[in-house]
Amino acid sequence: MMDSQENALLQGAQEEQNVEQTAVEQTAAADVQQVENTKVYKTKQEVVDRLKEIVASDEAPVKEEIDLLKTVFYKLHIAEREARLKEYINGGGNPEAYQVLPDETEETFKAQMAVIREKRAQIMQQQEAEKQANLEKKLEIIEKIKAMATSPDEAGKSFGEFKELQQQWKDIKNVPADKANELWRNYQLYVEQFYDLLKLNSEAREYDFKKNLELKTKLCEAAEKLADEEDVISAFHQLQELHQQYREIGPVAKELREEVWARFKAASTVINKRHQQHFEDLRAKEEENLARKTALCEKVEELCKTDNKGAADWEKHSKEIIDIQNEWKTIGFAPQKMNVKIFERFRAACDDFFGRKAEYFKTLKATFSENIEKKKALVEKAQALADSTDWKATSDKLIALQKEWKTIGMVPKKLGDQLWQDFLGACNKFFEARNAAGAGQRNEEHANLEKKQGIIEQLKALAENAAEATREKVQALTEEYNKVGHVPYKEKDKLYEAYHEVLDRIYKELNISTKRRRLNDFKANIKNVAKRGEEALDNERGRLVRRFDQLKQEIQTYENNLGFLNASSKKGNSLIDEMNRKVQHLRDDLELVRQKIKAIDEENK
Template sequence: MDSQENTLELGKNEEVVNEEVTSQVETTENSEPAAEQAEEQTRVVYETKADVLHRLQDIAHGEEVPQKDEVEYLKSSFYKLHVAEREAKLKAYLDAGGDPEQYQYTPDEQEEAFKAEMGIIKEKRAKVFKEQEAEKQENLTKKLAIIDRIKAMVTTPDEANKNYKEFKALQEQWREIKNVPADKANELWRNYQLYVEQFYDMLRLNSEAREYDFKKNLELKTALCEAAEKLADEEDVISAFHQLQKLHQEYREIGPVAKEQREEIWNRFKAASSVINKRHQQHFEGVRAKEEDNLARKTVLCEKVEAIAAEENKGSGDWEKHTKQIIDIQTEWKTIGFAPQKMNVKIFERFRAACDDFFGRKAAYFKGLKETFKENAEKKRALIEKAKELQSSTEWKSTSDKFIALQKEWKTIGMVPKKLGDQLWEEFLAACNTFFEARNAAGAGARGEERENLEKKLGIIEQLKALATETGEEVAEKVQKLVDEYNAVGHVPYKEKDKLYKEYHAVLDKLYKDLNISVAKRKLNNFKQNLKNVAERGENALDNERTRLFRQYENLKSEIQTYENNLGFLNASSKKGNSLIDEMNRKVQKLKDDMNLIREKIKAIDAENKQ
């Protein structure tokens, strides 16, 4: 091969190197971080701890190599479910009225099994890691040996054609050897490319052999282009991306093609790769947008829970209402996917802190409420004992008053738990019913008497109505006599009392008006008629009544004097002043009328005493 051919071959080898480097750079686009994100988004969502444990056991006892990301995800999923389960048990205990300080977490067999499987996986990963590192060191040693062998070939240019088959075999060996330590990979690759280029520089193959090599490489790269182009139809964007990385690795390992075809074949492969990379990028842009939307939705839920937790709870009803609202929000939270990785833990901690604050204060409230319930129950039991002591009494009037007082006191006592409250109320009601049923049975005869009294009073009312048509001085005397008869009649049925009262006073008021008897005079007449009843109370009853009336008389007299003094200071120059003076004069006149009535009552007592 002459110098021109050597120069041409060197140019070709330079383009080969450039092509390989470009391919290597293209392959590193969107590599590990994006792939990890993709795997995170396509993970299974576990519903129970048993599901997580089952998957963990498959990894621990199966042949597959434990992947760190999946193991960490399983751990996170297990403890998220584990914590939720513990919180649900605590909530159920508190809702049932349990004491938070007495609550104890029971050992969880699934958690112990989980820890045991994690220990096995940890040992398994450590073993795999050690084996992988050893394999990488071994691969490094093999590739260094290949470089040394090619380097030795470069030093013997006369034997280049002779060494060509061995050189191709070394290239094949290089491709079959996989991972080496990451810190050695780039330098190792540069050295390998350097000596490969030098070997091609000195290679003196005949034109036919070189064309055959280029043709074979073109066929291999064309097949890779076709495979890359088919990946555009792959539905799984992540899988397509990973397959593309493998194609790039294979492309790098294939030798050069003819100079006039190099740019064309590379552009075709690069164009197919761009389609996959673009889809991959768009996929993660969508994922990131969805995560931002999830973060916004979760932030809104945090604000809702914080607002509910800040509201005042005036009683159990408010606590239960707000509890339901927060549980509904927690249910909605579970339907929302991941937030961005940097914020996912922070937003969950914010949400959980607000929920913990609410449920912690609720537990404290119901603990205090439990003590209040206990006190209220003791008070109601005491009333039940009193009611049972009274239920056999035959002193109907006084005992009825006592039962009514007990019922009023019962209403003032606060709440107790519903089941216990119903039981206590039934006991109390049974004692009340026992007494009132006995009283009603004993009062059956009294009701007959009340009906007779009703008939008597209705007859007196009819007589009073008849007097309305009569005239003469004796009418007033007849009215007073009927009034006395009416007052002497006993009780009437309770349901008829109000109706009878209205009818009686309507007739009486009309008669008094027709007879021109003033209200004060009627009050005085009624007072005089009741004096005998007062005198029957005891020997000092009239004197006591006179003393009471005299004090009332003196108080009215003093009050009138105060009003009259105040009137002397008022200015009547304005309309408002005149109105105030008129009002005060009316009050003074009313007080004087009341004072005169009391004076007449005192005189009546004095006349009764003389008799």
């Protein structure tokens, strides 16, 4: 039966094996992380070249590296294919007619991967066969030691053979993983039994125990030093090698076995905890990276939903997305199962934004071209009018061109500034010439304004003193007023109101009707018109005749409407009264026009 020290030793061995099995996946993940951190493949050809190196090498392909190469290749492959499709569509191609062309690099990649898979399968078969052979050899050794351990009388004689069997055990390496624990327990069991039954002399036994103690003490020291190793992964691998050596060293004195194992186990626990903590930290960091990358995806997706009202908005949001892309590059890997998915989500959002931006600017370019042609046409029209001396007509035309300019959309800034300078220069050239020509006229208009204001003041004085207000005085002042030329345009309406307001007051005092006054004013003004020539009077008479006919037509229309209302309308007398007043007003105007025509005819006699 095994004592408590032997149980502790076997229990420790079991814990070591469990640690090894637990570490397999962690170590593989660390290898992937290390490969990713140490080598970056920028092109598919670099990946294919690395595969060719692996095929040509005698070393066994590392699964983690092969998986990484496959992932990187198809990332690059898909990115290239999408870029070609995008270029095809931007060039005006029909997406439904697009065909994916064969890729020679992909075919080479697949061929190399097939060779590697075959090579790995062969290696695995060889390794399994070798492990099975090693298992058979170790089982034979156990049986031999078992026979020695169960023959107390022969134990001392077979010590040399026993040591040789131990060496053979050490020389035999890997066995099937599912048999390793049971195999080692049986081996250790019968080794311990052999030592317990061994009837060597005390000196030889103590020497062997002492030698094993020295070896295991060195292993304990080596394990304890691994606590200072900065590379946690390397420290863990070195610890596994120390455990393998510990197993292969024979026992120490019975009273020291538990103490030595406890020391070795304590040093191992430190390394194992650091190793475990490393992967926990790594997983936590990857989860943090995933959260940060998810937040960046949401930012880009939100920007994609934003309504871009113009080129400035597109450029502003483009800069924001580029900043987000730069931030993305600073973030490490997300958990392996999410790393590709989160990248594809981010890339899809970015592609959506920049695809719509490209389409917008493609449309904007066509709009710019149309706006450029419109503004060039306006520049040419303005330049053609720049030297005109027809001040009124040309002013109206240029003002209309300026209003039309404002309705035309944007053009590229540099060209737009140049077109605006050309257009503004043509407009300024005309208006500066017009202002220079009109400077003397404005002085005359201001002088006329002062004259008419003086006459209005005289009329106001007559209105205040009704006794002095005779028709002759008023007529003389109105004639004098009418002889004065034009006044500034801005003052014309105000002056007109003041003039007629005071005349209305005077004529009211003189019991002269407004229409009679207007006729008198007209008669007084006819003399001024006559001075411009007979043609001027004829033009005025023609205008009045047309006005006479127009008034007759309006009166007839109102009278027809009145007849209709009298016959069938139920709207009441108020509407009829209003229309009657309107008809009477038109008749008065008609009579006034007739009198004006008569006055012109008398002037022509």
